[in-house]
Amino acid sequence: MLEITLATRKNYDFLANLQPNDWADIFASMERGERDLYILHENDEIYGYVTLNFNPKYALYSRLNIPEIQDLFIAPNHRRKGYGDLLVNHCEKTAALRGATQIGISVSVSPAFAVAQYMYIARGYNVDGNGVTYDRMPVVHGQSYKVDDDLCLMMLKDLN
Numbered sequence: 035m036l037e038i039t040l041a042t043r044k045n046y047d048f049l050a051n052l053q054p055n056d057w058a059d060i061f062a063s064m065e066r067g068e069r070d071l072y073i074l075h076e077n078d079e080i081y082g083y084v085t086l087n088f089n090p091k092y093a094l095y096s097r098l099n100i101p102e103i104q105d106l107f108i109a110p111n112h113r114r115k116g117y118g119d120l121l122v123n124h125c126e127k128t129a130a131l132r133g134a135t136q137i138g139i140s141v142s143v144s145p146a147f148a149v150a151q152y153m154y155i156a157r158g159y160n161v162d163g164n165g166v167t168y169d170r171m172p173v174v175h176g177q178s179y180k181v182d183d184d185l186c187l188m189m190l191k192d193l194n
Contacts, residue, residue, distance in 0.1 A: 038124045041071040041083065048080055049073075053107050060085060060105075072124055074108075074117055082108035084121040086128060092170040092188060094162060095138045100190070101129045102138040106150070118153060130193040137193055140167070140186040151187075159189040 041049065043061060050057050063069045068089035074082045083105070090102035103125045108117045122139075129137045139159055141150050143166060166173050169184045179185050 036074065036076050036081075036120075038072050038074050038120065041073045045073060045080065049083065052080060052083075052109060055105065063087075063089070069104075070128065072121060074121055080109070081112040082106070082117050082121060084125060086125045088132075090138065090170075092138065092140070092167065094164060094188070098136070099134075100136045100138045101125075101132075101134050102140070104140070118150075119157070122153075122157060126191070126193060135193055137191050138162070138188060139191070140170075140188050142183050143185050143187055144181050144183070154189055157191070159191045162188045162190045164188060 041061075041064075046057055046061065049055070060069070060071055064071055069085050069087040071083060071085050073080050084107070085104045087102045087104050090096055090100070090104075092102065094100070095102050103122060106118055106121060108115075108121075126137055139154055141147055141154055164172060167186050167188055168179045170186075170188075173179055173185075
């Protein structure tokens, strides 16, 4: 049966083999109570994961105490099955239960992330009005930036 549960250190090796990430930092952040890492799994197979960061680096979210959904990943052989929606739903509900009235998410401006861009807009996320960021810092007009996972549009959604 498909489940979403909080990851534990016993999931570390499987996650590291599934997708490169700064897993040591993510688990340390979880242990400090700054974020949750949820895994979508069936039996012992992890289909995807997402983090819900309650201590986001992005200044607007930090200042307004808005949790941020980060690092949404679905294994390639499990994509286009609605699993990303399941994980985002879980984060939205968890944030609301913890008293959040808004939730943030970012998406790379790269065409490689078009599916995510469409999904977030369809789910009711809107741009936050502060333009594009690079590594969560506002870009400077006229400067050049590498188009990669760090060049993002920051988005917000009201949790009703």
